[in-house]
Amino acid sequence: MTWVLANLGLIWARTLDHVVLSLPPIVLCFVVAVPLGWLARRYRLSRGIILTGAGLLYAVPSLPLIFVLPAVIGTSLLSPVNVIIALTLYGIALMVRVVSDGLDSVDADVRQSASAMGYSTWSRFWQVELPLAGPVLLAGMRVVAVSTVSLVTVGAVIGVQSLGSLFTDGFQRGIQAEIIAGLVATVGLALLFDGALVLAGRVLMPWTRRITAAKPSAPVEVSAA
Amino acid sequence: MFTITRGRLALVSAVAVGAVVALAGCASGDPLDEGNSSADSETLVVGSQDYYSNEIIAEIYAQALENGGFTVDRQFRIGQREAYLPEIESGSIDVFPEYSGSLLQALEADAAGGSPDEVYTALEAALPDGLTVLDQADAADQNSWTVTQAFADTYGLTDIASLTEVTEPITVGGNSELETRPYGPTALKEKYGIEIAGFTPVEDSGGPLTVKALVDNKIQLANIYTADPNIESNNLVALDDPDNLFFPDNVVPLVSDKVDASAAEILNAVSAALDTDTLVALNAQSVNDQAAADTIATEWLTAEGLI
Amino acid sequence: MNLFASAIDWILDPANYVGLNAIPLRIGQHLVFSLVTVLIASAIAIPLGYLIGHTGRGRGLAVTTSGGLRAIPTLGLLTLVALWVGIGVVAPYVALTVLAIPPILAGAYTGFEAIDRRTVDAARAVGMSELQIVRKVEVPLGLPLLIGGLRSATLQVIATATLAAYVADLGLGRYLFSGLKTRDYAEMLGGSILVILLALALEGIFALIQRFVVPRGVSGRLDTAPTLRTGSPTAAR
Numbered sequence: 081m082t083w084v085l086a087n088l089g090l091i092w093a094r095t096l097d098h099v100v101l102s103l104p105p106i107v108l109c110f111v112v113a114v115p116l117g118w119l120a121r122r123y124r125l126s127r128g129i130i131l132t133g134a135g136l137l138y139a140v141p142s143l144p145l146i147f148v149l150p151a152v153i154g155t156s157l158l159s160p161v162n163v164i165i166a167l168t169l170y171g172i173a174l175m176v177r178v179v180s181d182g183l184d185s186v187d188a189d190v191r192q193s194a195s196a197m198g199y200s201t202w203s204r205f206w207q208v209e210l211p212l213a214g215p216v217l218l219a220g221m222r223v224v225a226v227s228t229v230s231l232v233t234v235g236a237v238i239g240v241q242s243l244g245s246l247f248t249d250g251f252q253r254g255i256q257a258e259i260i261a262g263l264v265a266t267v268g269l270a271l272l273f274d275g276a277l278v279l280a281g282r283v284l285m286p287w288t289r290r291i292t293a294a295k296p297s298a299p300v301e302v303s304a305a
Numbered sequence: 306m307f308t309i310t311r312g313r314l315a316l317v318s319a320v321a322v323g324a325v326v327a328l329a330g331c332a333s334g335d336p337l338d339e340g341n342s343s344a345d346s347e348t349l350v351v352g353s354q355d356y357y358s359n360e361i362i363a364e365i366y367a368q369a370l371e372n373g374g375f376t377v378d379r380q381f382r383i384g385q386r387e388a389y390l391p392e393i394e395s396g397s398i399d400v401f402p403e404y405s406g407s408l409l410q411a412l413e414a415d416a417a418g419g420s421p422d423e424v425y426t427a428l429e430a431a432l433p434d435g436l437t438v439l440d441q442a443d444a445a446d447q448n449s450w451t452v453t454q455a456f457a458d459t460y461g462l463t464d465i466a467s468l469t470e471v472t473e474p475i476t477v478g479g480n481s482e483l484e485t486r487p488y489g490p491t492a493l494k495e496k497y498g499i500e501i502a503g504f505t506p507v508e509d510s511g512g513p514l515t516v517k518a519l520v521d522n523k524i525q526l527a528n529i530y531t532a533d534p535n536i537e538s539n540n541l542v543a544l545d546d547p548d549n550l551f552f553p554d555n556v557v558p559l560v561s562d563k564v565d566a567s568a569a570e571i572l573n574a575v576s577a578a579l580d581t582d583t584l585v586a587l588n589a590q591s592v593n594d595q596a597a598a599d600t601i602a603t604e605w606l607t608a609e610g611l612i
Numbered sequence: 613m614n615l616f617a618s619a620i621d622w623i624l625d626p627a628n629y630v631g632l633n634a635i636p637l638r639i640g641q642h643l644v645f646s647l648v649t650v651l652i653a654s655a656i657a658i659p660l661g662y663l664i665g666h667t668g669r670g671r672g673l674a675v676t677t678s679g680g681l682r683a684i685p686t687l688g689l690l691t692l693v694a695l696w697v698g699i700g701v702v703a704p705y706v707a708l709t710v711l712a713i714p715p716i717l718a719g720a721y722t723g724f725e726a727i728d729r730r731t732v733d734a735a736r737a738v739g740m741s742e743l744q745i746v747r748k749v750e751v752p753l754g755l756p757l758l759i760g761g762l763r764s765a766t767l768q769v770i771a772t773a774t775l776a777a778y779v780a781d782l783g784l785g786r787y788l789f790s791g792l793k794t795r796d797y798a799e800m801l802g803g804s805i806l807v808i809l810l811a812l813a814l815e816g817i818f819a820l821i822q823r824f825v826v827p828r829g830v831s832g833r834l835d836t837a838p839t840l841r842t843g844s845p846t847a848a849r
Contacts, residue, residue: 136815141772141807144807147800230686233685244685266688
């Protein structure tokens with residue numbers, strides 16, 4: 081506890097670093113995954129290509145990916161950009177399938193009714209299908225948020241500063257309180273993001289409060305390092 | 306996932322509120338001055354290795370420079386030498402606490418060793434254009450081959466060569482880069498005929514886990530830096546190195562062209578005051594008292610009358 | 613792209629196939645370590661998951677705990693446990709078992725939950741005991757989702773086992789760390805590529821297994837069961 085109290089400034093600075101590294105992937109992957117997921121659902125050919133690609137990408141371990149990326153995109157090994165891109169790719173890999181499944185879960189009758197009422201394909205997507213797929217998307221984004229926050233720490237082993245730096249530094253100096261502080265702060269940040277998403281879901285999708293989901297939510301998993 | 310939101314949300318909200326309150330509390334505290342990474346020409350970028358002791362020295366440099374009116378951008382903890390050297394060579398870092406012998410060996414794999422002064426002279430010649438070293442400090446933080454007192458007593462070990470007397474298998478521990486260093490396990494075998502049974506990586510730069518492994522006899526020989534306070538507090542023996550297998554590693558500021566005469570003067574004054582006992586004491590404050598690098602630096606600079 | 617060429621050269625270099633640091637040896641260590649970790653995690657998570665799935669109790673708690681476990685960064689747990697127990701394989705085993713539990717647990721209980729209640733009721737009606745229901749109905753029918761959970765856990769462990777080299781002389785992560793620390797990009801990239809290939813190979817094997825564990829008589833299930841489609845990220849990984 082003494083260490084924590086004496087180093088609140090350090091913990092805060094690393095927390096900010098952590099937010100800077102974890103927010104862009106969470107936002108970016110959603111922006112990219114929605115059109116890709118739509119494309120995956122729309123055509124049989126694109127479905128196979130996109131979902132298989134996403135599945136393979138998803139199987140790629142993150143630490144090696146952070147090592148490989150600089151060779152592919154020409155960034156410096158120590159650049160935080162590698163971490164952001166790697167985590168964005170994971171987010172996309174997971175969300176593409178979630179978006180596609182979410183859109184699938186929209187009742188065909190509802191789609192046809194919307195068309196019958198005069199919705200164009202474009203406005204039907206934005207005003208009917210996407211909102212109805214919302215709960216599934218939200219569930220996916222919650223997993224993305226939690227795992228992204230957790231995965232950012234891995235960057236510390238190559239020198240990209242985050243709450244993970246508290247692990248490597250505490251390890252070198254033998255300060256358990258520092259590692260525990262890093263663990264608590266990371267989990268806290270993950271829950272904070274998760275809570276923010278849940279709140280956003282309640283605000284954006286007020287109707288979901290009435291739904292008592294009939295189907296058990298299946299587990300959604302993310303590769304961890 | 307939506308059937309269980311009520312109870313869970315209450316939990317999540319409670320945590321979220323708690324976290325926000327905690328973070329707000331921190332914000333009013335003393336956030337580290339992270340500097341501005343949009344470095345203008347007046348800003349000196351100070352870097353450090355991903356090693357707590359090096360960070361303390363970097364912090365000392367940074368605070369001394371700030372006291373002298375310079376704006377400092379701290380780029381600390383950017384890995385080991387192999388990772389950050391390209392950054393320095395590319396000119397994106399202006400001041401970096403280095404160790405003379407290790408830096409020389411990184412620049413010239415076949416460099417000859419010698420006394421601290423000889424190494425310093427060789428280092429000056431080996432540096433690429435645009436980089437110079439300022440005065441070196443008396444403080445040295447060298448690599449060493451370290452064993453426990455009990456192990457040394459058992460086999461009558463004094464210097465590195467005497468490791469040939471050891472009859473049990475020797476497992477070596479240290480950072481993974483040690484395996485390929487010029488003084489690593491291979492050198493022990495080739496130079497002294499010492500049989501090494503295995504190498505165990507412990508990525509803590511000779512820190513607590515390496516020491517624990519040594520004390521627990523999981524490894525028998527470890528690479529621990531001579532300024533590590535753990536050597537004394539755990540009753541370890543750094544074996545003598547009469548053949549200069551390890552180069553002298555005096556602390557020396559590696560600087561770019563952007564470091565002008567007045568900045569150099571400030572850093573030279575720091576080096577003049579820094580000897581090995583001081584460095585061990587500073588490290589001990591970090592490891593034993595768990596003090597933060599900036600606190601340690603401020604206290605020492607103040608005590609020395611440097612700020 | 614030169615870097616990739618040198619990485620491939622590194623992988624093919626015969627010198628990397630002898631001694632204590634030989635590629636096949638490291639791959640073997642990586643696989644054995646991952647397998648044992650998944651077995652330990654299964655021994656904890658499967659009975660617990662079946663209990664939750666069969667009784668329908670404790671699900672909320674399981675979800676919350678799994679969510680919490682999933683948020684724990686493995687690097688933090690690994691370094692903390694390592695400070696307690698010292699160098700060696702214990703810390704990686706502990707840290708990675710914690711990582712592997714949530715997906716297996718979820719696979720076990722969702723596997724039971726996904727079964728049509730009428731099927732279970734029918735089993736009860738023909739006089740099966742609760743134990744028989746679990747053994748003869750719920751376990752076989754829940755197998756596809758459990759395998760999905762195991763697949764997910766295995767891939768996470770394979771991926772994260774690279775971190776074990778931070779505190780132990782173990783696995784393919786050794787190449788990543790020593791390559792990083794000595795600026796040997798060929799070794800670093802080569803090691804990374806090996807881990808990626810290993811993960812992809814296991815992904816393929818699990819995809820095959822998942823096709824074959826579907827019990828006879830319900831072979832259409834994989835394509836039609838709503839949970840398998842909407843919850844696909846597990847099945848898809």
